[in-house]
Each structure stands twice: as structure tokens, then as C-alpha cells.
Amino acid sequence: MSEIGVKKFTDMQRVMRLFKSETKLLFQILFVIFMLISTAGAGYFNGTVYNDMGKFEPDVTIEIYAQGKTVPLYSTKTDPKGFFKFDSIVDDRYQIRIIPKHHPAQWYSTGENTLFPQNYIWIGSVTVPITLMKDPIDNSPASIVKVSVYDESGTPVGDICCINLIQSWDNAWVVGTNLDSNSIVFSGLHPSQYALFMNFPPYPSQYYNATGNSVQKSNFTVSGSDTTFIRFYLTMYPKGTGYISGRCITDKGVPAAGVSLSLFKVNDTTIPVYSQITLTDGTFGFNYILPENYYLKISGNDFPVQWYSRARAQTVTFPEDPVKTSPDPKLDSLYIAVTMSPLVNDSRAVVSLKVMDSTGTLIKDSGVVQLIEASSQIRKNLTFDPVAQHYKADMVAAGNYSLFLNIPGYNPQYYAPTGNTLFESHKFFVNPEDTLSLRTNLIGQKIDTMLSKSMITGIVSDSGKPYKGANLKLFDNKGVLQNQAISDSSGIFTLNVSTGGAYYLVIEAPGYPLQFWTGKGSTLQIGIDDYFTVASGITFKADISLIRNNIVKTDSSMISGIITDKITGKPVPFLRVILIPSSLIFSGMDVPFLSSEYITQTDISGSFKFTGIPLNTYWLAVYTDSSGYISQFYPGFDSINNATRIILSSSTSKVTANMAVLPGGIIRGVVQNNVGQPVSDVHVNVLLQNSSHGYSSKTDSNGVFQVKGLRTGTYKLEIYSKEYILRESIQKEYQVTEGMTTDINSIVMVEGGYVSGTYYYSGSPDITAGSYLNGAEIAMVPDTS
Incomplete structure (x- = not known):
């Protein structure tokens, strides 16, 4: 009897002492027979692993594979003395893979270890010594795979590239040699299972399968000392794919060009799995995607974010009914007619900004204030409300934004709660139901009072017609942004600079390619030495004629x-x-x-x-x-x-x-209230120390937030909520390491207090005293006295 059997028999004897009644003797005998049967055919496999110097090798992974299997049946690691042990293994033939840390992976053989699986070892209560080889031998017979590639009509495909042979046991890619423009050969192969992967535009990526290519990995067998000939017929419709196509139109029936569409898995609406932009006629098509349920998200320049509902055959505010691709697009494609509507509901946010100069004097309806969406960089102009005396944007979709101000007489600048900056450094998150009321003081000396100033002015036009809304950025010859402006309804722009120098202009105009002006007319490219010179104290004329989007493209590069x-x-x-x-x-x-x-x-x-x-x-x-x-x-x-x-x-x-x-680091934490319940919709900003670069997140329904993709470094947190305040200050700095997760202790927030009241006019020539004042901004300032 094996050691395992002896151990089980001893345990069984202890159990039998509990049976004191003679009338239970029969059951005791049956129990003995059952225990003996359960130990039959179960062996062990033990051993010690030595390195090539004859010393114990710790922390070596030992894997045991059953015949014909690619996933290990048993796995363990050696202890500090190189010892490993497997108990209760059914007697059979197995392959043993050895994965050391300081030697190449290898397969155990009764002779010398090999790079590839060779022999099936009988395991039936055996202890073996294993000596690692620095360079395991490969005594397998060499095989060859020759691949020729054709299109669906059987015509050879020339100039093939991106074709890979993948080993089944470790997913390593084998490098092939091109025989000619249509064929590639892989030689010196070990007899085993392989897969062929092909990436050859315009065909979708696909795996070879004799019964029809697929987007799923499919293996085939290579025999010893043989040459396998494969004719790889590319297909536009590999198995396992589907597609969704359709057309977007506005609520006025006009094709919606340039609309962003994204497909999300139903269990994760944070990261899209497929994205694209509608064409000029509003059409779109998601091709060669896995057949699955998806939420379809639509967003356009003049429309709020909306989701397509297949059940309603219309767009809705929140995802509710997914679409599904067909598993065989040749037979059944899904075509969607999407009518985008400017949905008016309480889920759209409002952002307002009150602007004052450095002395606190209100700036009224002067210049341009823009809300910039962080990911798409779409700009939305804020309109001035003469009653509330602030700039305001309605129908704002949830997301990260920054605010840009171009007020005559001041340098263009970006809003920041701690003081405006000349460069974009602060982004803030807007919830679907938010009404954000912000205020800012313009920074810098008023340009009209600057001495020895220079000015660049001109007209932006297309074919002689003034162009309104072009964003012009002025850079010096070192690539440093100096100023920016937006052309008005007459196409006129003005850029002030404190001194003369060498400059160039960058022009962003919706519907036109990004272009440059260097004193020699507009151009689509710019060299390091391309710039114009402005003398100190003069006005430089720069009339700009926009280049239309007529870039010559090539279909074969x-x-x-x-x-x-x-x-x-x-x-x-x-x-x-x-x-x-x-x-x-x-x-x-x-x-x-x-x-x-x-x-x-x-x-x-x-x-x-x-x-x-x-x-x-x-x-x-x-x-x-x-x-x-x-x-x-x-x-x-x-x-x-x-x-x-x-x-x-x-x-x-x-x-x-x-x-x-490389996987980045993660900061993860939980926000709770003072009784331990999760707090959702809390904004969390993670900022790199001594940098304005940061990441944003929000707590979910469980109070959990997580920020991924961080480089190794020191980070600080900013946490804020509309209804809660921090009970106590949080740690100032957190160290993050790439590939690791930094967990933060539970952050406790408590409900803040509130102040309410009614604001009345005290009286004026036009308004009766005691009338309600609507739309006034109320600011609370802490008493620091």
C-alpha cells in the first residue's frame, strides 16, 4: 500500500473506534472496503530540482499535463531546498513542464530535458531528481509549414505581411521566411498544435481554419518531419463576426456628419469597445465585431449625449435597450436609422461663469467665453445673461471640461479656481444634473496699458468671404504659445504681444484642416525655420485665406x-x-x-x-x-x-x-458616510506631484473609485461632493508603482450644512422694492478673521 493509503487507513482506524455497537460491525466492514477502493490507483510524484551547478533550485514552477491537454492538471512550486510534492495523482502517463526563474522553460525527460514536450512519463508513486539545463536540447524531428495566401476568388495576394504562426503551448510567435511575394515558410517546427494569424488590410484580422476562417483562434496539427502546405484564403466575413450599420440624421431630417458613435458592453458603459465617426452622408458601419449585446451611444456637436433604444427605435437619455450584431453578416445585417433629437430633460447640466477684472469690476458681454470638452476638444460658446450678469451654457453633457476666456484688452486665458492661467491646466467634472456657478478674476495687466507693445491683426477668409469663429494661436519660433484669439463676424482678429520677435500662427477652423501661417500664406505643414518677424511697437498685418480640406490621400499606403x-x-x-x-x-x-x-x-x-x-x-x-x-x-x-x-x-x-x-499603477479607495454607508457621485481628482497633469474619477453606487494607468510617482488627491464634506483631512501624498495597486483607507464624508433664504430688490427706478431677484449668484466666503 502507498504512503497515502497507509495514512488514510490510520485515519480510518481512528474513526472506527467511534463505532462501539456490535450491531454496526457490518457498516464498519463496508467502510473499510470503501476506503481501500478510494486509495487504489492514486500515486504521488515527488522530487528535487537542481540547477546546472548541482545546487538546490527554489521557486521553480512544476506543471503536470494530461495527454492531449494544454492546461496543466496539477501545479506546484519547489521549496527553498528545491523539493516539490504532488499527492493523490491518478496513475497514468503525463508530461511535466518545468518553469525556473533563471533558466529557460523546459520539459522533463528521463534523459536530458528538452525545449518541447517529448515523452509521456508514467507517474505511479515515484520520486525523481530533476537537473535543469541552461540550454535544453531539442531532439524533435523538424517540420515545415508553407503558407500561400489568396483572396476569395483564388487570386494570389502579393506583398504579404503580418502573417504569424503561433505555438499552442506558449502562444509564442514563430518567425517565417518569405519565399516569394505570395508565400512564406516556417521551418524547424516541433510536432504540435499551431495557429495561423493574418492581418492584411482591407481584410479583417483572422485565423486560418480549413472549414472557414474565424476571428477566434483555431489550431491545426503539424506532424514530425513533414511539410504542411496551407492555402490561406482571406475572407471579408470571418466566422464569429457581425456588423451594425445605419445612418444618423438630425431631427430636421438632415444627415448628421461627424457624429461620434460608440458601442459599449451592457455591463460596462465606461469604456467603449468600438468607436467611429459618421460620414458626410450620416452613414456608419461597425464591421467584423463579435456578436454580442451592445449599447449604442451617440453624441454630436449640437446635440446632447443620447443612446439608441432598439425597442423604441429612437434615441433616449439613458441606455436601456441594447442592439446585437448578427453572427453571420452575409445573411442578416442590423441596419439602424438614428434620428438625433435635442433631448430636453432634467439630465442636462448648466455651467455659468461670472467674469471680473483684477479690481473686481464685472465684465459684461465682452469677448468670447468657451466651454471645452476634454476628450473631443469640442468648444461651446457661453452666452451672456444680462439679468444674471454671467456667461452661461445650457444642455451640457456630463464629462470633463475646461473654460477658455478671450476678453478684449486681456491676454487669452483659462479658468482655474486658484487663479486663471495662460495655459490649460485645470479641468472640472460636470454631472448630468449639475448646475455649476463659477466666478473668476482676469489675470495680467490690461493690454491697453502695456508699453512697447506689438500687435498682429488681420482678416480670416475663405474665397474672399469673412470666416467667423477661427481659433488663432500665436507661437514664437521656439514653439512657445504667446497669445490666441478668435475671429469675429467680420473675420477680424487681433493678437497683442509684449515685444517684437519671430512668430508663426496656427489656425483651427471647423470644417477645415489644421493649418499654419508663416508670412507666406497658409500651409498645411511647417518647418522649424518657418516664421515671420514682428518689429517692436508696430502693428503687423496678417490676412489669412483658409485652405480647404483637399489633402491628397493614397489608398495603398x-x-x-x-x-x-x-x-x-x-x-x-x-x-x-x-x-x-x-x-x-x-x-x-x-x-x-x-x-x-x-x-x-x-x-x-x-x-x-x-x-x-x-x-x-x-x-x-x-x-x-x-x-x-x-x-x-x-x-x-x-x-x-x-x-x-x-x-x-x-x-x-x-x-x-x-x-x-506596460500596465500602470492603480489608486483605489472607498468613500463612506459617518455610519459606514457608501457615498456615490463623489468627484476624485488624482494629480501628479509638482504637475498639473491629472486624472478624474467618480465613486460608484458602492462608494468605490479607481484610477488606472498611472506611472510610478507621488500623487495627491482632491475630493469634493455637492452634498458632503470631508470629516477630516486626508493624506497629502500617495506613492504609486507601475503594475501595483495602491489602496486608500476608507475616506469618511459627512453631510454639509445649508443656508437658504430669499433675495429681494431694495428698490430702483425700474423695479419695485421687495420684488424677488431671480438668477442672482450667491457666494459664501469663509471668515478668516
């Missing part, structure tokens, strides 16, 4: 690649990938100013591609905060200064740019 996890090596789906034209770098613009053709996301296999883009020099970047990964520039740098440029020099240029991303 392509930038593609695969994004993988830097630690696991696995593909990472649904990451936002952007291309930044070199001309944009000199403009000082942020990424959200890019048009949709420069923004995409990885598919389920981690692949992305850009096609039909203008010939130019680009930087490639991955923006991954919401997914928990850290943003970076190709091929893996934090700063664009170190990034590698990608050059598309001809219409046939094809560039492969693979990247590996």
Missing part, C-alpha cells in the same frame, strides 16, 4: 502593427492608437485636435492599421489610460523627443510598427 502586453506578451485589444503628423508637433496642439482618420483602436488580436492617410512624417502613440496601460510613443518612450518617426514617402509605403505596453 499603410501603417500597421500589433500591441502586446510587455509582461505577458499577449495581444492587448481595444487600445486607442493615434498618428501625429509632424506638422502638428510644431503647432503645440494637443492630441484631441486630430481628425478621426488619425485615430483608431486595436482589435481583439491587438492589431491596428491606418490606411489611405496623406504622405507625411508621423509619430505613433498609444493612449491607454482608461484600459490601465501607460501611454507612450513608438517604439516605447514617454516623451516624443525620444520617439522614432515613421515616414510615408510613397503611395506604396507599408510600415509595421509593433509596440509593447
Whole structure:
């Protein structure tokens, strides 16, 4: 009897002593028989692992695989003396994989260990010594896989790229050799299971399957010493995909072009899995997506955020009825007619701003005040309310925003609660039901009082017609923003500078490409030495004629690649990938100013591609905060200064740019009230120490907040709520490490007090004393005396 059997038998004897009655003898005998049967066929597998120097090797993972299985049946690790132990293993033949920390992964063999699984070892109560090999041998017979690629009609596909052979046991990719423009060969293969993955635009990414390609991984068998010939027929409709198409129109029946559409999984409406923009005729199409239930979110420049309800066949305020793709788009596509309506309901927010100069004098209906949505950079003008004496925006959707002020006589500036800044440094979150009343004092000396000032003025036009609403930014020849202005109804703009110097202008006009003015007319690109000179104390004339969106594109150039996890090596789906034209770098613009053709996301296999883009020099970047990964520039740098440029020099240029991303750190915490109940809708800002760069989150119904994608560093928290206040101050700084989670102790907030009352007119020539005053702003200032 094995040791296990002896142990169980001893335990059984102790149990039998409890049976004192002779009448239960029969049951005792049956119990003995049952225990003996239960130990039959159960063995053990023990051993000690030594390194190549003959010393104990601790912390080695030992995995036992049943025949034909790719998932380990048993797993353990060696102790500090290299010992491992498996109990109660059914006697059979197994393969044993050994994964040390300081040696390559290898498979146990009765001779020398090998790189690939070779022999099935009989396990039946055995103890073995295992010696690790620095370079395990590969004594398997070599196999070859030759792949030729064709389109659906059987025509050979030339210039193939991005085809990969994937090993089933570790998901590693095998590098092949091109035989010709249509064929690739993979040699020296171990007999086992493999998968073929192909990324060849305009076809969707797909895996080879003899019965029909699929978006799901499908393995095939490679035999020893054989050459396997595979004809890979690409298909526009791989198995397991569907699509949703449709058209967006406004409530007036006009096609809604440039509308943002996003698909969300029903259990997560925070991160979209697919996104796109409607075309000029309002049409859209989500192709090659997994058949699943999705919420469809729609947002346009002049419309609030709304969700499509399939049951109602119309848009609604909140997600309520999902849409589902067809598993076979050839047979059944889902077409949606979306009518966007300016939904008026109590879920839309209101933002108002009272503007004063540095002396506290009210600024009335002068200049431009804009609300800027953080992710899309869509600008919404605030209108001046003469009764409430503030600038106001209605129908504001929930999200992160900043406020831009361009008041005549003052430098353009951005709102910040601690004092305005010349650069965008503060963002605030707006809830669907919020009514935010803000106030600010303009900073800086009034420009009219500046000495030795210079002025740049001109008219923005298209084909001789004045253009209203163009945003002009003035940069010096070092790329530092000096001033900005917006053209008025006559197309006129004025930019004041404190001194003469070398400058260039960046012009953002809705419906036009981003363009530059350097004294030689408008241009779509700019070089380092392109600028115009303004002498001190003069007025410089700069009339700007806008360039229309007639960029010559190419259909055959392509930038593609695969994004993988830097630690696991696995593909990472649904990451936002952007291309930044070199001309944009000199403009000082942020990424959200890019048009949709420069923004995409990885598919389920981690692949992305850009096609039909203008010939130019680009930087490639991955923006991954919401997914928990850290943003970076190709091929893996934090700063664009170190990034590698990608050059598309001809219409046939094809560039492969693979990247590996690193999981960022996480700050996580819980907000509760003074009786331990969760507090929802609390705003949490996480700011990097000594920096204005930060991230925002809100507590959910369980009071939990979480911010992902953080780099290693020291962060501080800002916490605020409409109804609650902090019971006590929170820790000032939190240390975050990439790939780790920093948990914050429960934060306690208590309900704040309130002040109510009625505000009356004291009397005036036009208004009777005692009349109610509507729309007045009431400010409470702490008494610091």
C-alpha cells in the first residue's frame, strides 16, 4: 500500500473506534472496503530540482499535463531546498513542464530535458531528481509549414505581411521566411498544435481554419518531419463576426456628419469597445465585431449625449435597450436609422461663469467665453445673461471640461479656481444634473496699458468671404504659445504681444484642416525655420485665406502593427492608437485636435492599421489610460523627443510598427458616510506631484473609485461632493508603482450644512422694492478673521 493509503487507513482506524455497537460491525466492514477502493490507483510524484551547478533550485514552477491537454492538471512550486510534492495523482502517463526563474522553460525527460514536450512519463508513486539545463536540447524531428495566401476568388495576394504562426503551448510567435511575394515558410517546427494569424488590410484580422476562417483562434496539427502546405484564403466575413450599420440624421431630417458613435458592453458603459465617426452622408458601419449585446451611444456637436433604444427605435437619455450584431453578416445585417433629437430633460447640466477684472469690476458681454470638452476638444460658446450678469451654457453633457476666456484688452486665458492661467491646466467634472456657478478674476495687466507693445491683426477668409469663429494661436519660433484669439463676424482678429520677435500662427477652423501661417500664406505643414518677424511697437498685418480640406490621400499606403502586453506578451485589444503628423508637433496642439482618420483602436488580436492617410512624417502613440496601460510613443518612450518617426514617402509605403505596453499603477479607495454607508457621485481628482497633469474619477453606487494607468510617482488627491464634506483631512501624498495597486483607507464624508433664504430688490427706478431677484449668484466666503 502507498504512503497515502497507509495514512488514510490510520485515519480510518481512528474513526472506527467511534463505532462501539456490535450491531454496526457490518457498516464498519463496508467502510473499510470503501476506503481501500478510494486509495487504489492514486500515486504521488515527488522530487528535487537542481540547477546546472548541482545546487538546490527554489521557486521553480512544476506543471503536470494530461495527454492531449494544454492546461496543466496539477501545479506546484519547489521549496527553498528545491523539493516539490504532488499527492493523490491518478496513475497514468503525463508530461511535466518545468518553469525556473533563471533558466529557460523546459520539459522533463528521463534523459536530458528538452525545449518541447517529448515523452509521456508514467507517474505511479515515484520520486525523481530533476537537473535543469541552461540550454535544453531539442531532439524533435523538424517540420515545415508553407503558407500561400489568396483572396476569395483564388487570386494570389502579393506583398504579404503580418502573417504569424503561433505555438499552442506558449502562444509564442514563430518567425517565417518569405519565399516569394505570395508565400512564406516556417521551418524547424516541433510536432504540435499551431495557429495561423493574418492581418492584411482591407481584410479583417483572422485565423486560418480549413472549414472557414474565424476571428477566434483555431489550431491545426503539424506532424514530425513533414511539410504542411496551407492555402490561406482571406475572407471579408470571418466566422464569429457581425456588423451594425445605419445612418444618423438630425431631427430636421438632415444627415448628421461627424457624429461620434460608440458601442459599449451592457455591463460596462465606461469604456467603449468600438468607436467611429459618421460620414458626410450620416452613414456608419461597425464591421467584423463579435456578436454580442451592445449599447449604442451617440453624441454630436449640437446635440446632447443620447443612446439608441432598439425597442423604441429612437434615441433616449439613458441606455436601456441594447442592439446585437448578427453572427453571420452575409445573411442578416442590423441596419439602424438614428434620428438625433435635442433631448430636453432634467439630465442636462448648466455651467455659468461670472467674469471680473483684477479690481473686481464685472465684465459684461465682452469677448468670447468657451466651454471645452476634454476628450473631443469640442468648444461651446457661453452666452451672456444680462439679468444674471454671467456667461452661461445650457444642455451640457456630463464629462470633463475646461473654460477658455478671450476678453478684449486681456491676454487669452483659462479658468482655474486658484487663479486663471495662460495655459490649460485645470479641468472640472460636470454631472448630468449639475448646475455649476463659477466666478473668476482676469489675470495680467490690461493690454491697453502695456508699453512697447506689438500687435498682429488681420482678416480670416475663405474665397474672399469673412470666416467667423477661427481659433488663432500665436507661437514664437521656439514653439512657445504667446497669445490666441478668435475671429469675429467680420473675420477680424487681433493678437497683442509684449515685444517684437519671430512668430508663426496656427489656425483651427471647423470644417477645415489644421493649418499654419508663416508670412507666406497658409500651409498645411511647417518647418522649424518657418516664421515671420514682428518689429517692436508696430502693428503687423496678417490676412489669412483658409485652405480647404483637399489633402491628397493614397489608398495603398499603410501603417500597421500589433500591441502586446510587455509582461505577458499577449495581444492587448481595444487600445486607442493615434498618428501625429509632424506638422502638428510644431503647432503645440494637443492630441484631441486630430481628425478621426488619425485615430483608431486595436482589435481583439491587438492589431491596428491606418490606411489611405496623406504622405507625411508621423509619430505613433498609444493612449491607454482608461484600459490601465501607460501611454507612450513608438517604439516605447514617454516623451516624443525620444520617439522614432515613421515616414510615408510613397503611395506604396507599408510600415509595421509593433509596440509593447506596460500596465500602470492603480489608486483605489472607498468613500463612506459617518455610519459606514457608501457615498456615490463623489468627484476624485488624482494629480501628479509638482504637475498639473491629472486624472478624474467618480465613486460608484458602492462608494468605490479607481484610477488606472498611472506611472510610478507621488500623487495627491482632491475630493469634493455637492452634498458632503470631508470629516477630516486626508493624506497629502500617495506613492504609486507601475503594475501595483495602491489602496486608500476608507475616506469618511459627512453631510454639509445649508443656508437658504430669499433675495429681494431694495428698490430702483425700474423695479419695485421687495420684488424677488431671480438668477442672482450667491457666494459664501469663509471668515478668516
